[in-house]
Amino acid sequence: MAPIRRLGVIANLTRPRAREGLEAFSRAAAGAGMAVFAEPATAEALPGAETLRLEAFPEAGVQAVASLGGDGSLLAAAHALAEAGVDLPLIGLNVGRLGYLTAVNEEGFAGTLAHLAAGRFEEEPRTALEARVHRADGSVAALPNALNDVVLSRAEGGHAFALELDLDGHPVARWLCDGLILATPTGSTAYSLSVGGPVMAPDARALVISVIAPHALSARPLVVPDTARVTVRVSEEGGAPATAYADGQAAVPMGPGDALRAGAAARPVRLLTPWHRNPYAPLSRKLGWGVPFVR
DSSP, X not given: OOOOOEEEEEEOTTSTTHHHHHHXXXXXXXXXXXXXXXXXXXXXXSTTOEEOXXXXXXXXXXXXXXXXXXXXXXXXXXXXXXXXXXXXXXXXXXXXXXXXXXXXXXXXXXHHHHHHHTTOEEXXXXXXXXXXXXXXXXXXXXXXXXXXXXXXXXXXXXXXXXXXXXXXXXXXXXXXXXXXXXXXXXGGGTHHHHTTOOOXXXXXXEEEEEEESOSOTXXXXXXXXXXXXXXXXXXXXXXXXXXXXXXXXXXXXEOTTOEEEEEEOSSOEEEEEETTOOTTHHHHHHHTTTSOOOO
16 A cells, blocks of 8 residues: 555544543654644644644545544544545544554554554455435435444334334334344444344445344344345334434434435445454454453
8 A cells, every 4th residue: 555644633532531642643643754634623732733624635635534532433533524525544543442443542553653654554445324314204314424333213212113124125024122223344343233233244245234122032133235225114103203323423303104214335434454453353352252261
């Protein structure tokens, strides 16, 4: 890969160690000989960075963007870049507890940026989801593209409701439940995992549909090709107020007769990883797969 010399940065300044993380990042970038560009809020806390709106990153020659924070911060950065119409690869740098997507902590900032500056990295295209809510009155509301998942959930304080699932126009199931999760391989280790969904390899060409608190023992997670077009309808009989979410960061209200239509987006999210990184190491660490047997 071409060496990265001009790096953008978006920081989550609400993280407890955000300032310390930015200081570590600044030292690492300087050591790697990188020019740093930051969106306005981040630039105020990062002396030496050139202040630029996200929309101006490409014309300034920015080659990639670093997200400082946690996994949620990286999701927010991906949304912000997409909303700005910017197609640049992302790398997650962690401030605080290590996540799945942001597996590089402060001690690793210098080595990681040195790898980027030397071109020793790989780009991983990750499946994203696009979704729209088609209302019973004919109106349509779009959700931002999601890297992890699109969720249809009962409204706050509401009761279980009936959902109807179609795949590629074919009726599949009807459940009384608290909601449904459509997750990408990246998102399979997030909300979907917590309700019993499978772990999928990041480059798997599949999506997983998991039902939340179904009133039926037969409801099981369903893995489908990433070419599938998924429709989840709030049943007019047994329906109730609901909300659709993209990565838990955007919400669209729904009611009986409304339908959520989703599938893989045409453009993936581009993530950067250093060479020779074990893609399963975060899973092993987070899920305790490397813990010795108790004897």
